[in-house]
Amino acid sequence: MDGKEMLKYVDHTLLTQTATWEEIKKICDEAMEYGNASVCIPPSYVKAAKEYMKDRMAVCTVIGFPNGYATTAVKAFETKDAIADGADEIDMVINIPIPIPNKIIPPTATKTPNIVRPLPATRRNKPPLILSTFQKYSLLPFSA
Numbered sequence: 478m479d480g481k482e483m484l485k486y487v488d489h490t491l492l493t494q495t496a497t498w499e500e501i502k503k504i505c506d507e508a509m510e511y512g513n514a515s516v517c518i519p520p521s522y523v524k525a526a527k528e529y530m531k532d533r534m535a536v537c538t539v540i541g542f543p544n545g546y547a548t549t550a551v552k553a554f555e556t557k558d559a560i561a562d563g564a565d566e567i568d569m570v571i572n573i574p575i576p577i578p579n580k581i582i583p584p585t586a587t588k589t590p591n592i593v594r595p596l597p598a599t600r601r602n603k604p605p606l607i608l609s610t611f612q613k614y615s616l617l618p619f620s621a
Contacts, residue, residue: 490517527563537566545570
């Protein structure tokens with residue numbers, strides 16, 4: 478697989494807190510030029526990016542970014558809002574402490590931790606939708 482073929486599977490991403498509309502437009506233009514899988518941008522830019530690119534490129538956004546601390550209800554609302562703005566793909570950050578071994582799940586958590594509960598609530602909003610979860614793996618303890 479050459480580089481051009483590989484770009485079809487890569488999201489062109491800009492998630493810095495200081496991202497401007499001009500920078501977002503630039504990565505949109507680059508993604509359309511290079512044939513990326515999507516642009517992954519902050520939720521506040523989804524509607525403008527979708528209007529700018531029309532259907533020439535998929536728009537991905539993040540929910541619960543960067544730490545995943547939001548509750549299920551908040552993540553479901555953010556997802557519904559992003560979909561209404563035109564998001565084609567949702568990348569949801571799972572709650573950091575829950576999957577880390579030997580960490581205590583907060584007492585407000587139910588038997589189904591915050592990793593799983595947002596998924597059904599968000600999937601109801603608009604199937605078919607690409608919905609993925611992720612976490613900063615550098616925070617997980619791995620033994621050699």
